[in-house]
Amino acid sequence: MPALNHPLPHVETLANGLRVSLRHAPHLKRCAAALRVSAGSHDVPLTWPGLAHFLEHLLFLGTERFPAEQGLMAYVRGQGGQLNAKTCERATEFFFELPVSALAGGLERLCDMLARPRMSLEDQRREREVLHAEFIAWSRDGAAQRQFALFDGLSAAHPLRAFHAGNRYSLNLPSQAFQQALQQFHQDFYQAGQMTLSLAGPQSLEELRALARRYGADLPKGQRLEQSVPPALSTTGIGTYQQLDAHRLDLLFTLEQLPEGAAPALDFLCTWLQSAKPGGLLAGLQQRQLAQSLKAQTLYEFAGQALLHLQLNLSTTEATAPAQVRELLADWLGFFSAQDDWPALRTEYALLQQRQLQVGSALELAQRDSRQTVGELDAQGLEALKVLLVQLQPQVVDNFSNEWRLPPGNPFLRSTAEAPRTGLIRGQTSAHRGLRTFAQDRSRSRRESSALNISQALPADSREGTLILRWRLASPAPAGVHERLLHSLAPLRSDAGEAGVALSFTTSGADWLLKLSGLQQPMPAVLQQALKQLNQPAESFWLQSAATTDDAPLMPIRQLLKAFSEQPQPGEPTVAQPQSLQALWAGARWDGLALALSAGTQEALGQALQKMPGTADTALCQPSPPDTAYRWQTYPGASSEQALLLFCPTPGTRLADEAAWRLLGQLCQTPFYQRLRVELQLGYAVFSAIRQRNGQTGLLFGVQSPKATLTEILQHLEQFLLQLPEQLQALDEPLWNEQRQALAQQFQASLLPLEQAAELLWQAKLAGHPSDYLERLHDSILALTPSAVTQAAMALHSATGGWTVLANGPCPGAPWQAAE
Template sequence: MPDTTRHLTLANGLQLTLRHAPHLKRSAAALRVHAGSHDAPAAWPGLAHFLEHLFFLGSARFPLENGLMRYVQALGGQVNASTRERTTEFFFEVPPAALAGGLERLCQMLAEPDLSIERQRREREVIHAEFIAWSRNPQAQQQFALLQSVAGDHPLVSFHAGNRYSLVLRNIAFQQALKGFHQRFYQGGQITLSLCGPQPLDELEQLGRQYAGLFETGDLVPQALPPALTANKPLLFAHEGLPAGAEQALELLLANLGDNRPGTWLDALEQRGWLKGCKVEKLYAFAGQLLWHIDLKLVPDADTDEALKLLHGWFDFIRQTDPAQLNSAFGRLQQRRERSASALELARRDSTGQPFAALDTQALIALEALLEQLPRHTFGQWQLPAAEPLMLDELPTARTAELPRALGISDLLPPDRQYAALYLRWHVPSAMRQHLQGVLERALHPMQVRCEQACVQLQFNASGEYWQLRCAGHPAAVVRATGQALALMQAPSNWQPSATEALALIPIRALINQLPDAVLGTRPAETPPCTLDQALLDDAWQHSHWQGLAVGFNTSAVQALGAVLQGCPGQGTVPTPAALWTGHRWQHAEVPGSENALLLFCPLPAGQQASGRLLAQLLQGPVYQRLRVELQLGYAVFSTFRQIEGIGGLLFGVQSPHASQGEILDHLRQLLGQGVTLDSHARQAVAEQFDELAMANAEVAEWAWQTHLATQPGDLLALQRSILMTQQADLDDLLRGLLGCDCAWLCLANSPAPDASWH
């Protein structure tokens, strides 16, 4: 059944967009305020961002411990906010029955915030810690430097993040500006609210009318027009005077620029051996202005001038192509995106007024205007690619083949979800494993770009002595993509290691990426460089052993998958769980960044993982309150339950500009020592999170895979029952065990161990 939508204007001026999507398992709300950092007084940089933070500290009706963030997190949902140049967005996703509670908290905290000076003082320090991390993050600084190339006095070149010095709390004028900004912009005429879920439209409308009515009546406030927008970098494109629909038109253009199939610009670069990586993104859009950037990475010996000529030639080809032909292909892509999108993604798109759809008449006019402002050059041989097989819903014709014994089949995800995931994992004992890994990454990269365009996730990663391939999306697309990926992995055409550059991550994110290796207790092996060839790869595959799991496939798809996996390299085997270490272990990871960061992972035996999930939920609030709000260690503070390499346990993470890793660990120990009090409502909420109907499809697939690796039963109902049977004594015993000397703790940090007790 297709989605249905409804658009309303409420009596207070608020624009309400509703989407009934019967295939969804969750519901979402996205509230967009038409004011952002460029609308705040220039005297107080960061004021709009600061106000966004203050909203989440709770209000008189819903204090912090019962506010939106805690409410959504307790239900296993998602919640966040974003302050952009001319808009501020708040959004969350929860089980359908919880939409009313989330929407009430969201609207109430925005309409009636508590802006007391004490709250401001604490949150300003969080903003300052975030500013310090931002100023030390190479990726963030590269983008800031990029925006400095915008000519003139456009506000894009100014500082808007906010810090301890720009947010002058004791200044009366600042306080007046803060309250004035809220009063002027956080009213009905300035707000678009989008609700999306499996509920009927009438039910969604009732919720929208009930809670959006909390906002004061008002009119849309005209936002000041910015000065002219020009840029002086070759791959930074600035547009002026574009008609309505320009953002949708740009989306079509970016889809064509990101296409790497034969006949395209990226394919031309790849054929010349020049391409290391390419990311195309919109940076800014307002009042007929557009700013977007191509982050192009080329090998050192590439001809940069010719690469630009090829780009301009591709522009010219797109300009001369029949717009209806371009729009038809784009429409098919948008349909796949809409079907693959979560409730949260759909709600956020609807709140922008740009749903997943082909360009309408106005957007086609905008596309013509946009293309006219691009450079012209007749250069290169171009053609529109043929239809993408990964977009087909029909399964490929499969010969009858016996299903490999190494492949497990999970029925946790019903086939009618139209989402499937395949996990393949190889144990590769070869000493050349790491060198060959880079070759496989390079071989798979063009395929990964194609998959991303077709809403398929194709991921290849390595940890310890293992290589793992994950392919997820529409079942037919997964079958086709897997077959092509396996062929590329066995016979790469290029024997140079991956040329893509790793992202410059903040320390805590870099540690998270290294956590699987740390859990397995492995470190990079020192192997001498050598010439890589097909014989080395063949030998590695010959001595490898593989296992896999398929989730969400029906009988026909399993048969097609079985035919594809006849070509899977290595010898089939059965899973063996990773060994659990004993005692405390500290691992020093060399990662970029100067801030102190620490991950504490406390694995639990299978019999304690149900109570461990409940404990993790009960600890979330106290950890956030103590470490982020009271101690103000930094803005990156989290605690959760995580399954890593089949091992489940508690995971805590902190990044701080001033507290050492040893001090962070001491604070965590003290918190665990204080214990928790069992809350029957929290216990029920945690149990309900592990119902297939309440879980995102990707979460169900990942849970099935992790339990498969651990050789545990993949039984969600049994997990729910175990959580509901957990008592206070179970939590107390679990905490005592966690604080014992023999408990398995892993500290992964960007510093050496604080003392000799860690080994």
């Protein structure tokens, strides 16, 4: 097992007061920056609610040096990276992830936009309307409103009870007082003394330090300001209250005057509160059929205050259930508090934190460091834990039940026996014909004949790898079976995730997909358990009712994105029985893809695959012929807002088509966002991106609007695509070459994060592309000419490859055809 990242980053303070955190992680393929400003929505003058959130938006609108079309958002998109920002109660965070070569350009733009925003009145007017559209969507979103309602039991004087999102009415732009407050807030808090810049990447500490010093020095000098202490969370002195809504029970605990170290103490407690292991609170609730799930989290923590939230999905609507849950919770807390400093759990918690450092992405590591996350429950955290447990139990419970047990250690976190030696897979059966080891498939030119394709597009890595398995069902599954199987995998997914293996079990039309990605060492054991549970679930699987949730419906655009990726098909309305599942598996055909796995891991996985249900089939990857029709799929919902996705596939399966489409996608992201979100102000949910499904590459455009109809949204999309060829012809040669080079670089195998490479190569397999897909795509992008891409833009507008719309409203008629 490779050495862990050093648990603590290098920290220093620059001459201007900027606190800098640097983490050298040589295994990373990308790098990231997270800049945290110690000021948030609760630091705004009471007169101007939403000012902090509004300022966060304004900062992305460009500076004199970097106008919006050259600013951070456009730059990160052009480099194939990701970015976002978030206004919290007492902090505002800006973060992005980029290829290593692009970090300097990202830092330069980030520091410039924070130090010298334009904030013109014209920009403010436009962005306020965007913020207002976001507010409308938020006010209509059930999940967001439920979250806001959780604070109803708090003191009315506490800022958690106030409105902070901002809208057209709270942001009085013509007011001189508002403009002065906006400038003053920026001047007071957006200075180096209030900021922490965290960098994480494969670069050496010297390189990261040089970048931080060079661009961090651009921030105005300053000193740390004391943030005001809020009033008490509760005026009644009662430390707990609840909210009940059908199957959803929310328990909230207010905590005051906590000592330093409260954040890791709260996280430590939440980890074991929500553990599904035998002998724990959740297991006790499930055995009594009181609750199916429990999620524990800290909703707020600042200046010795904290709000602890327990969300339970109840199994019953009996009136006595909440009281029984609270009684069991008090009993478990009594048991937990009686333990002597929790040595075993503290060791386990440290292992969990270390594993997160080991497998975290560059962005996750940078964000973790910017928040100064502690990697263990140290002596300070231990004392804080004891204090908060006393507050959670005003009256000591010392006659607790003897049913409780501390959770056992996660077996996947511990080292297992050495993987078997390389060679032929022992016990291989006809159901797994053609399964090869790495040693058996060294030649890239060898014809792929295995149901499990062991790709050599990425070098075998002793650290991480990916395995994707697909079953094609011969007939629709009984309704609810996939949901049951997914629910039964939840404990395994949790243990695997803690150990550094992300496990997912998803649907894609008639296919079921099982994916394991992460550290190789625990992967064979995780696969073995997953296949056992899928093939032979426990008897309780058939006795329990189908898992119910009381989650609020997704906002419309997210509902459509979920439908786009899963391509749901109606299940047979039959009752699920053991024989029906076995019949389903017996008729299923499977194939898969393995990436970056060492020879030993391959053989260990091969042994686990001897229990693979279904029949191996090498012919599942026949690419579908292009559909040139105008398809309209309706997914109605309760929201009054209109949402639409437009998917425009390539006209053919040639890599030249895909290369042109990908460059089109890169070149139109910023203009599309600028036109529909900024200029037309259709709504705050506006995006465009390249997406792939079932081996088909296409451009996906998405809009959710509180005011435009679906017909109007579609007209705006068509008008944008009509004008796109002309916009492309206006690009100058240096910009064209820069964009083409930046895109091609994103497909160099040595620079791709494993998760992204795995998805690309899986889609390539589905499309029937050769094993050197990444190299060919890279070369195809570099071979693109402006005229070829302009021609592709014309084909895009002409719907040469067909168009598919997913919308929350009905089909408008010809030329659109409603999907059956």
